[in-house]
Amino acid sequence: MKLTSKGRYAVMALVDLARFDNINPVSLRDISLRQGISLDYLEQIFSKLKKNQIVKSIRGKQGGYVLNKNPNDIKLTNIFHAVDEKVKTVQCKKESKKGCNGKATKCITHNLWDELEIHINTFFENKSLKDLLNNNKETRV
Amino acid sequence: MKLTSKGRYAVMALVDLARFDNINPVSLRDISLRQGISLDYLEQIFSKLKKNQIVKSIRGKQGGYVLNKNPNDIKLTNIFHAVDEKVKTVQCKKESKKGCNGKATKCITHNLWDELEIHINTFFENKSLKDLLNNNKETRV
DNA sequence: TCTAAACTTGACCATTTTAGTCAGGTATGT
DNA sequence: ACATACCTGACTAAAATGGTCAAGTTTAGA
Secondary structure, eight states: OBOOHHHHHHHHHHHHHHHHTTSSOBOHHHHHHHHTOOHHHHHHHHHHHHHTTSEEEEOSTTOEEEESSOGGGOBHHHHHHHTTOOOBOOOSOSSOSSOSTTOSSOOTTHHHHHHHHHHHHHHHHHOBHHHHHHHHHTTOO | OBOOHHHHHHHHHHHHHHHHTTSSOBOHHHHHHHHTOOHHHHHHHHHHHHHTTSEEEEOSTTOEEEESSOGGGOBHHHHHHHTTOOOBOOSSOSSOSSOSTTOSSOOTTHHHHHHHHHHHHHHHHHOBHHHHHHHHHTTOO
């Protein structure tokens, strides 16, 4: 199981944004340069972040993006949800309470994968942008 | 981030195996039928499980596979490692202690991804086949 | 001894996902 | 008016996924 770069980039970009948006909006071009992420790709990502009210955009010259919430209120789970980075451990539909893979019974390890999904999502729910900013100030290894 | 079916199948197959290998070796054909997994695919998976000493094989008629260890000593992490299901959250090389993506400095969210990786791996290290067997007897929902 | 069941190995492949690129827009501060 | 920046959708090469297929070897049991 691996994290896609869409999710990774989204978080990187938002941390970058959070550090620089104190006064002026931050342009994607700047983020692109600082973080080494393709500008075109960033635009796709920010389009989704905007749809999910995580950032606001200011168009025109001197424009850019600004956080739309307090960094403390932006959890990893919100970011990942916005860019469709989701945790999937089971193939079977969630809705069909019993029966996986067209069988009459629940697959033998169903509970395990549910547990795993919860385990991972808990991590994402407890981690906010604020946490990452602090963490980064310490530049701890 | 999602679990691949190679990893999922490996665990399903081993739980199945653990339940039936008390007396005789279990054939992949049986597992295939019970779990609804392609026989050819199972063969690939068991070849790896065998290389990693998780199962033993008995060839010939009436042959099949048997666990090579106590279910309590087979952790999820062992199974996933055997079938190359690994948790990857960073693109950057582990070895290069400083510097991600060819940059001089660590990427801004590096610590986060490391934490996440540890968080997930901890789950895998603490879960054994034995746990899954018990869990399944209870048939809890 | 013959045969069928079962493991063994390696090549092959269609589909899907990923990680972008490209080409055009539109809005707005100076 | 023009440069800067956001906005949108189509497109695509490469990798990963989730298998299939073919051709073995081994061994129990009739």
